Amino acid sequence: MMRGAIFLLSFAISFFPWPASVSAHDHEHMMKAAEPLSGTSIYNLTSGWTDQDGKRVKLETLRGEPVVVAMGYTRCKDICPMIVADMVAIEDRAKEASLKGIRFAFFSLDSAIDTPERLKTYAKDHGLDPAHWTLYQGDDKAVRELAAALGVRYRRDASGGFDHSAIITILDADGRIVAQQPDAQANTEEMVKKLTALFTPAAH
Template structure:
């Protein structure tokens, strides 16, 4: 209940954004991330999602193992491909250390365009391993609530896409944020070290 209340309050703050200007490709905007919720599990959020196979899921279905989480969208030509590339780099480095019990979750910011079928095609095009990766579609409320909980700020860019912060988060088995990178400059070794620390607990 506490998590839901705080998430709703943070989400409401997005409404205060001024209307977005047309997207400037010369300086792909990386919006400053808000502070994520701390000391509470994201799995307490009551939002509902659908995975790339069209299966309805609750966030708590991810419970039980470390999860690397990001919010992006499939038609993004700016920061999103780098976010996914960083996640793949973490995946490969984790596998090299036999850290195979890790999930990777891509939550779309684009409720209108990123249908489960679109997400599945996106995963196939990029060779994302379905044994470790899940891509999720949610309605606008689900997106707002999760973005607020993760500290991800986003807004329409005026051209059908979104300006958004480039956060990649690591959740522990209980769904609590234990590490977060808030820009595109990801130190893979550092991130994998955090996963390794969870594996030793």
């Protein structure tokens, strides 16, 4: 009886394929999202964030593709533009290497000032492609949790801004840290090598 039920289920799946609107990539992403997260994944953090379009999301929405991550804030005039420039350099070099499906995420340290509207303007001013880039604003708890997970140290300075670490992180498709560049002026070639490794069979 059980064997017959399994046969009927298999037949039904083969006869009624996924809708045309669901691509193979989307199907893989949905299957991946159903799997339990590793204990070392930052996507286990449950705090919510708001993206530059005003959408409330969890970190886990980034799951499914490698992500290049950094933290900073829009009023920063020195180290943050360098961080973003380094991320753009990684993006450009990854494109030259024909790497596709890489996300870029910038998380603000400034919960009060960096509204979704401000983040959207910042992205536009810096030429960040919304097809690949997402900028996030979170409350103080969300910022503390993520900064701790990424090893980003920060504190308020006398001007109301932040002194903070300049760290660019690469996460694999499940949110595990696979590489970090601890200083501004990242080694672009090395970071792209780390990303390339995530697309090879040996990386899985």
